[in-house]
Amino acid sequence: MEAVLAHLRGAIERGEYAVGDKLPSEAELCRTLEVSRPVLREALRALQTMGLTVSRTGKGTFVVATAVEDPTFGDYAASDLLEVRRHVEIPVAGYAALRRTPENLDQLAHLLDRMERETDTTAWVAMDTVFHLVVAEAAQNPVFRRVIEEIRDALARQSAFLNELGGRREQSNREHRAIVEALIDGSEHDAAQAMTHHLDRVETTLTDIVRSARTHPGSSQ
Numbered sequence: 001m002e003a004v005l006a007h008l009r010g011a012i013e014r015g016e017y018a019v020g021d022k023l024p025s026e027a028e029l030c031r032t033l034e035v036s037r038p039v040l041r042e043a044l045r046a047l048q049t050m051g052l053t054v055s056r057t058g059k060g061t062f063v064v065a066t067a068v069e070d071p072t073f074g075d076y077a078a079s080d081l082l083e084v085r086r087h088v089e090i091p092v093a094g095y096a097a098l099r100r101t102p103e104n105l106d107q108l109a110h111l112l113d114r115m116e117r118e119t120d121t122t123a124w125v126a127m128d129t130v131f132h133l134v135v136a137e138a139a140q141n142p143v144f145r146r147v148i149e150e151i152r153d154a155l156a157r158q159s160a161f162l163n164e165l166g167g168r169r170e171q172s173n174r175e176h177r178a179i180v181e182a183l184i185d186g187s188e189h190d191a192a193q194a195m196t197h198h199l200d201r202v203e204t205t206l207t208d209i210v211r212s213a214r215t216h217p218g219s220s221q
Helices: 002-013 026-033 037-049 078-099 102-117 121-138 142-150 152-166 169-185 188-211
Strands: 053-056 060-063
Touching: 002 026, 002 037, 026 037, 037 053, 037 060, 037 152, 078 121, 078 142, 078 152, 078 169, 078 188, 102 121, 102 169, 121 142, 121 152, 121 169, 142 152, 152 169, 152 188, 169 188
Parallel strands: none
Antiparallel strands: 053 060
8 A cells, every 4th residue: 555655646646647637547557557446545635635736527537736734534634633632631631640540550451451452553543543532531521521522532543654654653652651651650641641742743753754755755753
């Protein structure tokens, strides 16, 4: 998928497809690039998330920009999403360290174990959003949970994007483990620091994907 994305992104950035141009049909691209339709569709979704194309039902995929600026996840731009997450999830982690119940910790430990064993991206992404919801629940303030619920779809889309293009899953598991360990210790400072580190890595990986050269898309190291 990364190779297909690199090819299409490169063609758009080089101007082989100009703004307003329609990309070849899925069938034609599959033949030309010698890939299956599911692989091609993943690459086309990534192009759309990057803001380079838009899909019009019954008409095809059209180029709307020749450079990646700010990816969009559902209803929200990545920059807006991250700004809000920093203002909400970092203090939430601190509150959770002070207020978490044994039930919260059991749920998080069980979830972590499942995430560390999971190899399917779709299943892992679903658990990733649940993880952040449970941390919000552990803060014992229903408003925090409601805020995370509101951005849950965007979080899932972003998580899938980072996993497919940035290989984030194992690193994210380690970061989640550090958050839970801080909650177990009841350390407000450590929990806030662990969540800050997690969001810093999300931002770094996203920036690397957006800026990546055509020869190595998705590099996050």
